[in-house]
Every structure is written in structure tokens, then in C-alpha cells.
Amino acid sequence: MSEQSDQDILLRIRGLRIEGMSGDSWQEIVHGVDLDLRKGEVLGLIGESGAGKSTIGLAAMGYARDGCRITGGEILFDGMDLAAAKDSEKRHLWGSRISYVAQSAAAAFNPAHRLIDQFTEAPVQHGLSDKATSEAEARELFARLQLPDPDGIGQRYPHQVSGGQLQRAMTAMAMSCKPDLIIFDEPTTALDVTTQIEVLAAIRDAVEAFGTAAIYITHDLAVVAQMADRIMVLRHGNLVEEGETRSMLADPKETYTQNLLAVRSFKSAEMANPVGEEPLLRVDNVTAAYGKIPVLHGVSVDIHKKRTVAVVGESGSGKSTLARVITGLLPAASGAVSYNGEILPPNYRQRSKDQLRRMQMIYQMPDTALNPRQRIRDIIGRPVAFYLGLSGKQLEDRVRELLSLIELEPDDYIDRLSTELSGGQKQRICIARALAAEPQLIICDEVTSALDQLVAEEILKLLQRLQDELDLSYMFITHDLATVRAIADEVVVMLQGEVVEHGSKTEMFKPPHHDYTDLLLSSVPEMDPDWLDDLLAERAELAKQGRVLKAADH
């Protein structure tokens, strides 16, 4: 930041320190961070969970969540120190000159009020506009952000609007007072990749059109590359590296940044399906429904021994339901699931212990999949005792062996509670619990989605190693195509309860494709800062030829 551009500085943070309540003592979580933001500039804050990026983003408004407090430094917004300002002074700025876009729009909109009323609230309460004028502006902004039915959508309640639309409506709400600065806190993290594109494009367009400055917080470097002029990389509450987007992506200085950039480079060697061999698991023309609502329509999938089949699709495509049908949690209405050539009873209650043992599951949220009151010894020991009948010394030896297998030191971990572990470690425990049954097939339901990228990659490497050593087969349910690229041998693409395309990984990443596969593949953000522009241009071109690649966003 050069001295002559001081005039343009909208936000200047110096030596920001923030403490968080952990247990019953205050611990510093942000250790003296400096930040400058010029008028109209978009700054990306990037880092993994615990880096302090959201905390810093909120502190830029002079706001600290319950259990956090700003303990040092200056936050100068247009000359006024928000770290020292009174609550009433800050409330005067909030909403009118600085506004906030939260991660989950579904949670951040008040369920009791219509969208339009929530939009007009800030301008009317700040005395900047009257209700009618503000409503007219809302319709304009809704249209600008490409919401369907901009004149009518405001009359709806939040639960009546889809996630991607709500996120755009929240961006519109943040702009209702034409603020100087908007804090975007992971605004697309909760969305499907296909929906993410449109939200990213809408946000960028609106920010450019009004010349609004923005702080864009995300853990996804590829996303921030599309949005930000400048990037700050944070780790454990410290600044790691700062620079213009293009130069940082081209030439990262710090090892940590290099790791973040290289995160999607892990790739296992693809193995073709053995010819003429009976598949380990065969799902044959399966149909299933929740009550009267059909979810799966004639789905067929084969999984061979020692292979990884990735099932991809966006939320609601039926991929997790497929896992429930295979495991017998949701009995299929028609069709058959056979294992080693033998047809399994549709309901897990009718399956034998051995049939159950051979198929295990790992879930998305290790936090909720592990009993917080149990020690690791019991969590892993239970399936060992249940399926294999071991007890006493043999049981403990097996638990220790399993812990070594997932690369956790048995002596350090065997007597801990799961709550004392990090997210990645918890997921390793879940893997060990699945392995305890000595299965042949493991169904992994979005196992890396809740993890930071670097940790996720470690888990993928572990799963790959276990497959090689133990001859496991995986069914890998994911919405993340980077994961697919890393670990899959075969890919199955699902849309609205049907398989729209399937084939080997190499085939699947090579055109031509079903429209939906194309949409899914092309929607995965890339590190190239021009990626979004190029993609939108390409899609506009295709649309002229009559091929519309756009998320349904129902």
C-alpha cells in the first residue's frame, strides 16, 4: 500500500487482536493483523477453519460474536475507530454503510417475515428511504441479481425460496442501503457447485456495478481467485501472505500458500474394471421412495473388488438415498441389491450378521457420528466385539492395531474422548470403526466435505492406502469433483434420482457429455482468475446454439 493512495483508504486495521473464550479462560485467536482496503476494492480473506477469517471479517464491522472480544488495535472505517466506538455509533453504520452477507442465507433470514420486509427494514429504519421507494429498489436489485420473478419473489417467506436464490436475495438485502463496504462470509460454501456459479457471477456483477468495496471470506482459493483483487492468506490468526490475486496465484511465496494451491493435485492411479469378473456389489434397477415421494428411479450400479466408484450429483439427487438402500436402512420398493452374486434382503433387519459386517459406512459429519461420551477404545472396540466376538486382551490388541492402521498413535488416543480430537482425527476414528468389522466394501458419504482441504486430502490418501493394503472397495458419495478426480476409478452421475451417465474416470472427464455432467464438471472452480469470465462467456455462446447449461435452482 503506497502512501499517496491514503485518500482512497476506506478501511484500515492496525494490530487487531481478538480473544475467544475457550473453556473458562480467554485465549488470543487473532494476533495483531493489519489490513487495508481501498474504496471499491475486493479483498479476499482465505484460510482454513480456525484461521480467524470470519472473526476478522466481523471485527471489520467492529462486531465480535458472543464468546469473542476485540482486545487491541484500531479499526478505522472512514476515519472512525470502530474498536473504540459506542454500540449506538456502530449500529448507525451497520446496514447503512457496512453490511454483512452470512454463510447460510436460510439461517440468516428471519423465518417469520417476508423477504421484501427484511429488505426494506434497514433503509427505512436508518431513515434513508421510505418503504415504497425501497420496495421499488428491491425489485430492481432482485432483477439485477437474476432472481426469477423479481416483482413477486419479495412476497415470499424464506422457506419458500431455494438456497441459491436466498443467497442472492441476501446479497440484495446487503445492498439495500448502497453501502460502502460489504463483508461476504463464505456466501457460497453451503451451495452446490452448479448453483455457486450463478451466485458468484451475481455478487461480482453487483459489487462492480455499485463500486462497493468488499471483504470476501472463503476457504476456497479457487473461488476467491474469481472474486478478489487482492488476497490475504491467514493461518491460526496470523497473516501468512498478502498480494495481488494474479501474482500470488502465479508465484506464492510461503510454503503454506503453496500447499493450499497444490491441494487438488493428489490423484490415484485409475484401475479399469476386471473383465468377466462378477462385481462385488450389484445394484440392479432399484426404485425407492420416502413415503409417497419417489426418490430413486431404476438405479443400477456395479462395484467391483478393490475399486472406487464415485457417485456424484447435487443435493437432492438421491445419492445418499442410494447408500441407504444398499445398506438396507431404506428398503427398496423394487429392484435388487446383490452382494457376491447373492441377493440381499431389502431390509437390514432381515440380513445376517455376516452380510451386515461386510458392508460398512462412514458419514459426512464425524462430530455427530461419534458418541461424545464414549472413549475411542469403546467406539472402535464395539464393532470388533459385536462382529468378531473378540474380548479382553485380544480386543484391546485389535483396537490398537486399528489405530495404528489409521496413523494415530494407540497409546495417545485409545483412552481419549472423541470431543478432544480435531475434525480430521475424528474422521480417522470413523474410518477405524468401519474397518473394525473387517468389511470388503465401505460406503463413504461425503466423508471429506466437512473438512478443511489440506486435512481432506490426508484422509483421501489414507483411504487410498487402506484400499491398496486391505483390498477394499469404496462407494464414494460426493458432490465435489476434485475428490472424484483424486480417488475414483469409476464415476456415476446422478440427477433427480436417476443415473444420467456412468463410466471410467478418464471417460467421464473427457467430452462429450450429457448436459448435466457438463454443467457439473464445468462448474468446479479453477485457480485461474479468468475462469469465471471464460466460463460465462462459453455458456453464453452455447446458449446461442440452443444448449443451456444452467442449474435448475428449484
Next chain:
Amino acid sequence: MSQILKMVAQRFALGFLTLFIVSLIIFLGIELLPGDIAEEILGQSATPETVAAFRKELGLDVPAHIRYFDWLWGMLQGDMGRSLANKREISELIGLRFGNTLFLAVTAAAISVPLALTLGVLAALYRHSFYDRAVNVVTLSSISFPEFFVAYILIFLVSVTFPIFPSIANISDATPFWDKVYKVLLPALTLTLVVVAHMMRMTRAAIINLLASPYIEMANLKGLSRARVIVKHALPNALAPIINVVVINLAYLIVGVVVVEVVFVYPGLGQLMVDSVSKRDLPVVQASAMIFAGTYVLLNLLADILSILTNPRLLHPR
């Protein structure tokens, strides 16, 4: 909308079933009471023959299940039968008393509900402040004392030491409206002190429970005033639990006021019921109990419906 109607119909059916079960329990419970009105009126010196004759006259010699269905059939047609003690129509007897009980309950509710909600919202707004603690201490203390104790303290303060209100709430049909209000004010205040803590604390807790929600953070970050955040953003979403507690307390104001009625010699339904139990005037007891049960069921039905109406997801389906 049809979804809501269906739900209401369902609740109605369930309420009806509850009332039926209650009627059975009431009847059986009363059958189990030792002694009957014949023994009570004739005294211990009566010969078994005279008691038997008197029972026959009152219709008590008929087997219990027949008497139950007779009674139930009558109730369904709105005929509560006649009092055994004085042969008067029970509906006439109870109607007046129930009107009085309702009058007291409504007066108490008109004071306590707005008071509790206001105190609760303010306590949530200024939580952990001196005000919050003071309100909590005062309301909790008043709920901790037995009702009759609160009643006597009030009588001591505002009828004996400072004679502002009468200590006896003896009203009749002929009492003019404002005179009635004036006379029931002291029992109503007693009841207020008893019920306000519960409602106020639930209001406070329900609102505070929501303050960690992302949409409350969002409302704050829109720069709205703290009062607006609480009243406009937290309160509408906290209504369902608050409504339930308010209704439970309203029901208590109607069916749980016996002690207060006795202290203030108030001619309400509770007192009538107590008198009738000691006289073994069973039809009156049964009828009063059914009215109390019906009130409970109806008020809870109301709470369910109101809770549904405050939920936009049910009111405005996708």
C-alpha cells in the same frame, strides 16, 4: 390452509377422546370415595333399611355402569342432572358459579399476561442487568410462597394496614360491573403474583434462546435498535413456547383457584366443588370436574392452534 384445518380437526377429535377418558376417571374415582350422600344426610344412627330406601329414592341402587352411561348420555345432551342435596338443576347451580370463576380468571389474566410479557421482553433486552435480576428475584419469591400466604399478606397490606381494597370478594349477580372489578381486584392480584413468574421467565428464556440465531446476528448487523431486534425479530419466533405457557397458566387461573376463592370467600366454581365433595353431592362434583377438564382441553387446543398460526412454514406452505 386445508392442512391446518385437518390438524385442527385432529386436535378436536383427540380433545374429545381425552374428555371421554376423563369422564371415566372422574366417575370411577368418585365411586371409590367411601360413603355416599344417603349415609351423609341420614347420619350414623340410621338403620340399614332407611338408608337403602333413601338410596333407592335417589337412584343410587342402580348398577354403576348404567348410572355412568345415563350420566354420560345426559352430559352429551347438555343435561347435567339435579343436585342430590337440594334437587336444584346443576346447570343452573354451576352456571352462576362458573361465570364468577371466569370473571376472576379474566381479570387476573388481563393483568398478568401483558405484565408478564412486558417484564419478560425487558428482562431479555437488559439481560444480566440489575433490572433483570430484580425482576427474577421478585417474581420467583412470589411464586415460592403458598397462594394463601400471598393472599393474607396482601390482605394485611392493602385491606388492613391501608384499607384500599375489601378483604372479602362477596359478589352476586346484582353487583354492578365496576363494583365487581373492584371487589375481585385483590384475589386477581394474588393470582397474578402466583402466575406471572412462570410466564415471564418463559418469555425471557424463549427470547434469549433465539439470540444466538444467525438471523438475530443479521438483524443486529443491519444496525437495528436492540429493542427492535428483540420485539420484531426474536419475539415472533419465540411465540409458540410462550403461548403454551400462557395457556397453561390461564387454565390454572380457572381450575386452580380453589384456595384463593376460599380465602376471599369468593362464590366460584372451585368452592362449590369443595362443598359438594364434603356433602357427597356426586352429580355436582362430576359436573364441575367435567367443566374443569373441558376448560383445560379447550385451552390447550387453543394453544395448539395459535402455535400453528405463528409458524409461517405451516401458514404459508411452499
